[in-house]
Amino acid sequence: TSYDEDTTNYLKRVFFEVYGHGRKLSKVERRAIEADTGLMSRKITYWFSNQKRRFSAELKAFQRLSNQGCIKTYDDFLIWCKENHVPELVPR
Helix, strand or coil: CCCCHHHHHHHHHHHHHHHCCCCCCCHHHHHHHHHHHCCCHHHHHHHHHHHHHHCHHHHHHHHHHHHCCCCCCHHHHHHHHHHCCCHHHCCC
């Protein structure tokens, strides 16, 4: 399922900031996403599950850069990729 650009960007940001720090999406976080996007819990769960496979390489890079102190947020990650000419790591 495709979502509008704002919703997709929001979901990616939450995905990387949760899974990128070795956590899983909590019920409170899922409810916040439901409220912010209007998506049902099941759709959110499926989206996150699918993205773990789809963004595997990007997530590993995010985790590595975060552990090294190079980045803290998803926005930092996007900036780092652009500044270091690594467009293949920018999730599409």
